[in-house]
Amino acid sequence: MPDVRDQGMQGEPPRIFQIHYEDWHRSVCDPRFIPLDNRGPATEYLEFDLFERLSISPHVQGAALWGALSWRFTEKTGLDGSELFDLIAAHPGHDVYFCNPHPQHEGIYHNLWVQGETAHPRFVELSRAFLVAAGLPGEAVDTIDPSNQYSTANYFVGTPAFWSAYLPFVRGAIRRADANLSAGDKAALHSTAADDRMVHKGCTYMPFIVERLFPLFLRTAGAHLSGFKLPLPIPEDEMNVHQKLLREMKDHACRDRSSWLAACWVNYRSLYLQQQHGRQWAQRYLRQVTPGEIRFA
Structure with a gap:
């Protein structure tokens, strides 16, 4: 776990960690974030497991807002640490701040589930099976969704209220799905067929489904929470x-x-x-x- 003692911050700023896996990753991490070495055995749920571990650690105790971002955050979003802190400070009072580093997808696919089909074979079919088995609306894979609900990256900075609702929502969905899925669908979802091009080092379907549960959470169990989608000027300009x-x-x-x-x-x-x-x-x-x-x- 990281050292949170002196990050050069004043007052009660968001406590934002930056995940890295190699020594050279640390060299490109933003100094405004708290470095977090996440080397070691990885589960198929990737960042989600890290969120769960952080949520019960002393490193987020007393934080009004906290999150953990990829070492590639600036590369993908065009935002550095100072800009992210400034955006959050300029829009206070929300339960979760999130963004979509691929805005070019927002207008050309029905929703983020359909977009996933272009990268992961059988994604819509298996995602529908997962949602139904988890007791969530399977029709979510069929709807046309507005851009303000589009997010396929785990780039969240949230309040304890957000994390205490979101993490059990996702974990509960995983447990119910595993209990109710057919043997064939369960085997497929936990297989590396999701990454047939080996772009993601042989990931299963599960991390790609989990990251797409966030907008569904905001429409269902998290409907009482306030979410703010952060603007990303550089990716927007590239559209x-x-x-x-x-x-x-x-x-x-x-x-x-x-x-x-x-x-x-x-x-x-x-x-x-x-x-x-x-x-x-x-x-x-x-x-x-x-x-x-x-x-x-």
């Missing part, structure tokens, strides 16, 4: 005009509950992704729906 227009169009459709506008978004989105990835890719991954089939989160 092209179609990605921005598609996100705006989808957000308007979700806000107005307009099936007609959502169907228009589906058509525009499909044309854009066919141009980007080709017809074969689009036929494999894109979900075509009629206005009567539109569901909103």
Whole structure:
């Protein structure tokens, strides 16, 4: 566990740890964060297990806000430690601060479950099975979700109220799913088939499902909590005009509950992704729906 004695901070700032796994990672960690060496045997739940360990450690006792971020946080978000602290200070009073380092995905997929299908075979099918077995709404994989609910990274800074609700929510879902899943689905979910391209060192499906439970938590067990999505100017500036227009169009459709506008978004989105990835890719991954089939989160 880290040394939290002198971080050059005044008052009661958020207590933010930065996870690293190699000696050279430490050299790129932000000095505003508390270094946290996480070497050792890893479980398939990765950061989530670390969150649970931190939550019962003395290192977060008395902290009004705390979180643990990847050593690649600045690389992925464009925010350094000072900017993150400034953003949180400028928007006080929320239970959890989060962000999505891939805003280019927010306007081109129905939701983060559908986006996961492009990286992990059978992801939507197995995620639905997990949600149903966990007693959570399986239809979450079918809805069109607004961008303010899009988050696929474990970049959270939260209050004790957030952590005391979120961690049991996720752990409870895992336990119920393991108890109720069929033997075949359980074996598949805990297999490395999720990482058939070996991009994530042979991870199972579970960490990718867990990180997508956060928006569902905010809509269900965490609905009483206040979440603030942090803006990320650098990734936003890297989006092209179609990605921005598609996100705006989808957000308007979700806000107005307009099936007609959502169907228009589906058509525009499909044309854009066919141009980007080709017809074969689009036929494999894109979900075509009629206005009567539109569901909103």
